[in-house]
Amino acid sequence: MTAWTQDTIRERAASLGPWFHNLNLRGVHTAPDHFLGDFPAVKWRSFADDIPHDLTGRSVLDIGCNGGFYTMEMKRRGADRVLGIDFDDDYLAQARFAAEVEGLDVEFRRMSVYDVGALGEKFDVVFFIGVLYHLRHPLLALDLVHEHVTRDLLVFQSMQRGANAMAAVKPDYAFWEQDHFDDPGYPKLHFIEHEYAHDNTNWWAPNRACSAAMLRSAGYEIVSHPEEEIFICRHVPRQAGEYGAVYPSQGGAGA
Numbered sequence: 344m345t346a347w348t349q350d351t352i353r354e355r356a357a358s359l360g361p362w363f364h365n366l367n368l369r370g371v372h373t374a375p376d377h378f379l380g381d382f383p384a385v386k387w388r389s390f391a392d393d394i395p396h397d398l399t400g401r402s403v404l405d406i407g408c409n410g411g412f413y414t415m416e417m418k419r420r421g422a423d424r425v426l427g428i429d430f431d432d433d434y435l436a437q438a439r440f441a442a443e444v445e446g447l448d449v450e451f452r453r454m455s456v457y458d459v460g461a462l463g464e465k466f467d468v469v470f471f472i473g474v475l476y477h478l479r480h481p482l483l484a485l486d487l488v489h490e491h492v493t494r495d496l497l498v499f500q501s502m503q504r505g506a507n508a509m510a511a512v513k514p515d516y517a518f519w520e521q522d523h524f525d526d527p528g529y530p531k532l533h534f535i536e537h538e539y540a541h542d543n544t545n546w547w548a549p550n551r552a553c554s555a556a557m558l559r560s561a562g563y564e565i566v567s568h569p570e571e572e573i574f575i576c577r578h579v580p581r582q583a584g585e586y587g588a589v590y591p592s593q594g595g596a597g598a
């Protein structure tokens with residue numbers, strides 16, 4: 344077990360950088376010049392009270408955990424088991440180092456959100472924050488998260504662009520009715536063919552109504568919406584019924 348000092352923490356943090364999470368590791372900040380400020384602490388403050396403060400006996404999955412900020416916060420709330428997954432080894436190395444410095448017993452695993460079915464485990468609380476817009480297949484990911492790993496709460500966030508309005512959308516429209524598609528509050532998922540913010544992993548930017556609609560469609564009831572981008576949801580049966588985008592296993596070829 345390493346006896347970490349501020350100097351050795353600073354040295355190791357620098358060797359593992361650059362960091363996206365500005366963690367405060369015993370007074371050493373890992374991304375003090377973050378373009379979003381003290382991130383994600385500043386985001387966390389906007390919804391921290393919407394999640395149970397005592398998670399004793401509960402399990403948490405943090406999808407796209409990055410440097411482990413939320414993974415560690417959930418452990419600090421007493422969760423029995425906390426697993427962070429990310430498909431980026433560099434971020435996972437940061438998260439493992441941070442948890443060691445903080446003395447927190449959490450697990451990190453290299454895994455894509457598309458593979459969550461392989462976990463074979465459901466979690467009481469699932470964080471799916473800051474990931475959807477980085478995915479080429481966002482609704483598939485939401486379907487998989489709903490189907491395989493969410494037992495109760497989903498904590499969701501996406502970068503959103505476009506109108507903040509939420510139009511009242513009817514369950515159906517006649518073929519010739521089209522005006523509602525041009526309503527700024529109609530759910531819209533903007534496709535980014537090239538780059539956005541100099542980042543070619545930004546594939547989609549939903550508007551606020553679209554985030555809400557995709558969540559409902561994937562089988563999540565929105566229980567609180569503490570700020571524009573954050574949705575706290577409860578797992579409910581899917582609207583689409585038995586056959587959605589996540590097809591039940593048919594037992595393989597020839598079954």
Ligand SMILES: C[S@@+](CC[C@H](N)C(=O)[O-])C[C@H]1O[C@@H](n2cnc3c(N)ncnc32)[C@H](O)[C@@H]1O
Nearest residue numbers: 383407409429430431454455456472473474477
């Ligand atoms: C914008 S960061 C968000 C980090 C953190 N969840 C937060 O909200 O502060 C996106 C993270 O998602 C991870 N990521 C992107 N695509 C992923 C995928 N298909 N499966 C798992 N993680 C993914 C990235 O490696 C990165 O760590």
